[in-house]
Amino acid sequence: MRITEHYDTVRVGAQPVRAGDAPRATSPNTPPSFWAFKRLFDIVLSVLLLPVLALAALGLMVLNPFFNRGPLIYIQERMGRDLRPFRMVKFRSMTKAADIARGANDPVEKDRITRLGGLIRKLRIDELPQILNVLKGDMSLIGPRPEYVPHALSYARNVRGYDQRYSVRPGISGLAQVEQGYTDCDDGVRGKLRYDLRYIRGAGFRMESYVFMKTLRTVLTGFGAR
DSSP: OOGGGGGSEEEETTEEEETTOOOOOOOTTSOHHHHHHHHHHHHHHHHHHHHHHHHHHHHHHHHHHHHSOSOSEEEEEEEOGGGOEEEEEEEOOBOOOSSOOOOTTSOOOGGGBOHHHHHHHHTTGGGTTHHHHHHHTSOEEESSOOOBHHHHHHHHHHSTTGGGGGGSOOEEEOHHHHHTOOOOHHHHHHHHHHHHHHHHHTOSHHHHHHHHHHHHHHHHHTTTOO
16 A cells, blocks of 8 residues: 555645645746756755765664664655655664654653764764655755654644645755754744745745755754754
8 A cells, every 4th residue: 555545635724635735835936947956956966975875874883783772774754745645764863662652742752862863863964864765756955844744734734834835845954944943843833834935935046055055054063953
């Protein structure tokens, strides 16, 4: 069974929205060539980062048995473009749990973050495997961050306009991440949504360059790490 078949219809408030029918929030001022260039840039840079991913994986395979016992990779169902879930891959940074108990409005379970996990989260190394999602087409390097599917469904019910952020591919980094950092709870998501919609409606070469440069600063400073 395909993953999207679990979520053929998402209820947003009282209005059911079918997967593939996320409201469009893109700006008519965005150059038609932008999206093609963005996809090409995603592919080229992701291919160039593959050796970095391989080296990081090799290093963590050596360190994990001592400081982060358990699987190297963590895979989680996240909500993607057009409300279609996909399987997002990360380097594992937390102790393994049978089920995810954290609700949509609960803070991160910091007690589960291992010593090595905390370091790779601060350096954003845990996000590196997502370049595989970018190459597959599930994600972009830059865009609204994809939420865990049950959390996304909760926010879609409670936060007006939330589903509009799924009119584009989700990103490894995004305007909300570099400007606001990590948030939880509905109020925090409303603030993040404003940045996400500003990015989508202002999509273009200038916005993309701005987020890319801010992302480099974020990686170097550790802003918004959790």
